[in-house]
Amino acid sequence: MEKNAKIYVAGHLGLVGSALLKNLKEKGYTRFLLRSIDELNLLDQKAVFEFFEQEKPEYVFLAAAKVGGIVANTIYRGQFIYENLQIQNNIIHASHLNEVKKLLFLGSTCIYPREAPQPMPEDCLLTSPLEYTNEPYAIAKIAGIKLCESYNLQYGTNYIAVMPTNLYGPNDNFDLEKSHVLPALLRKVYLAKCLMNDDWAAIRADFNRLPVEGVSGNDPEEAICEKLHKYGIEKGVVEIWGTGKPMREFLWSEEMADACVYVMEHVDFDDLKPAGKEIRNAHINIGTGKEISIANLAKVIAETVGYAGKFHFNAEKPDGTMQKLTDPSKLHRLGWHHKIEVEQGVEKLYHWYLSKK
Numbered sequence: 001m002e003k004n005a006k007i008y009v010a011g012h013l014g015l016v017g018s019a020l021l022k023n024l025k026e027k028g029y030t031r032f033l034l035r036s037i038d039e040l041n042l043l044d045q046k047a048v049f050e051f052f053e054q055e056k057p058e059y060v061f062l063a064a065a066k067v068g069g070i071v072a073n074t075i076y077r078g079q080f081i082y083e084n085l086q087i088q089n090n091i092i093h094a095s096h097l098n099e100v101k102k103l104l105f106l107g108s109t110c111i112y113p114r115e116a117p118q119p120m121p122e123d124c125l126l127t128s129p130l131e132y133t134n135e136p137y138a139i140a141k142i143a144g145i146k147l148c149e150s151y152n153l154q155y156g157t158n159y160i161a162v163m164p165t166n167l168y169g170p171n172d173n174f175d176l177e178k179s180h181v182l183p184a185l186l187r188k189v190y191l192a193k194c195l196m197n198d199d200w201a202a203i204r205a206d207f208n209r210l211p212v213e214g215v216s217g218n219d220p221e222e223a224i225c226e227k228l229h230k231y232g233i234e235k236g237v238v239e240i241w242g243t244g245k246p247m248r249e250f251l252w253s254e255e256m257a258d259a260c261v262y263v264m265e266h267v268d269f270d271d272l273k274p275a276g277k278e279i280r281n282a283h284i285n286i287g288t289g290k291e292i293s294i295a296n297l298a299k300v301i302a303e304t305v306g307y308a309g310k311f312h313f314n315a316e317k318p319d320g321t322m323q324k325l326t327d328p329s330k331l332h333r334l335g336w337h338h339k340i341e342v343e344q345g346v347e348k349l350y351h352w353y354l355s356k357k
Contacts, residue, residue, distance in 0.1 A: 001029070007029060042086075042091065043086045043087065048094050049097070060091065060095050062092070065087065066087075070133055070134070070241065070320050081136035085140045096155055105160070106163075109164070109166075111138050112130075114129060119327035122327075122330060148161045160263060160264075165326045166180060167180075167252075167253045167256055168183055168250055169352075182349075188233050190305050191203060195235045215227050239312045240298060241318065242313060245319065246320060249288055249292075250342045251288055251338060263334070284334070289325065289327065300343055301350075305350060
């Protein structure tokens with residue numbers, strides 16, 4: 001990419017997009033096309049096509065998506081498949097129509113089968129059934145991979161799909177219903193600590209910054225306690241869905257961004273074609289190749305936050321996939337490796353969260 005090229009980062013205010021934008025700026029890129037959801041509704045095909053026609057981006061990072069943890073994936077199944085399909089279809093096709101030089105599509109490792117081999121290589125895609133709890137989201141992301149692959153083959157475009165593992169970092173979503181496991185658990189543990197210490201000033205400040213289902217820090221104590229109870233936060237106890245046994249891999253979002261920019265700078269679709277075989281599974285895993293159980297993650301967060309209470313693992317709630325470890329060997333061969341381990345990352349995220357209060 002040229003340093004003065006016009007770069008569109010779709011979803012620049014989110015966890016992924018903000019990390020990408022920060023990394024690009026640090027590397028000396030200067031011309032960005034940025035639109036908030038209020039300025040450009042990515043579900044609106046006409047608006048997206050007009051934006052591309054008027055602005056003519058040269059490079060596109062497709063980081064916009066509807067995302068969430070196991071609770072949100074269970075409740076909003078229709079929205080997860082429809083909105084993600086609509087967003088990626090609009091942007092990828094508009095990129096083709098306006099001759100974008102290169103596009104990076106960000107998916108997720110939930111695209112892989114529930115019983116995928118561990119660690120999961122790229123070529124296990126579509127080899128057996130998906131995990132049911134996030135099937136709509138996974139199907140949408142698989143469609144995005146195949147859309148990029150198909151446009152490359154038919155139209156000669158240079159669209160690359162990357163599949164980051166579970167991400168966490170600055171600008172994460174800490175909504176107790178809709179966020180992923182690590183930020184949700186960090187906030188729950190922090191609130192439980194405050195509750196144990198009868199630190200209602202801190203609890204109210206937290207609810208004022210991030211209201212829970214319309215309840216803010218200005219509401220009566222009983223209303224706040226009702227929401228804390230609903231999400232498993234009691235004095236001395238934090239409830240966690242499932243048994244705590246599932247293993248998860250976590251990658252600091254700013255490292256994910258560095259990997260993505262590296263791929264855009266150094267890797268083309270032609271570099272990913274398998275020699276002498278059908279062209280499929282040309283996407284790239286972005287991960288650490290290391291994992292931690294949910295129970296041990298809870299311990300790391302408790303130690304970081306200074307929470308001295310207990311955890312209750314509710315085995316009546318779903319665990320989701322028991323293991324989701326990526327095989328990042330393709331990315332390693334291309335020249336990129338992670339550096340930040342989860343213990344260091346949790347501490348960084350906690351300090352970031354406190355700084356935003």
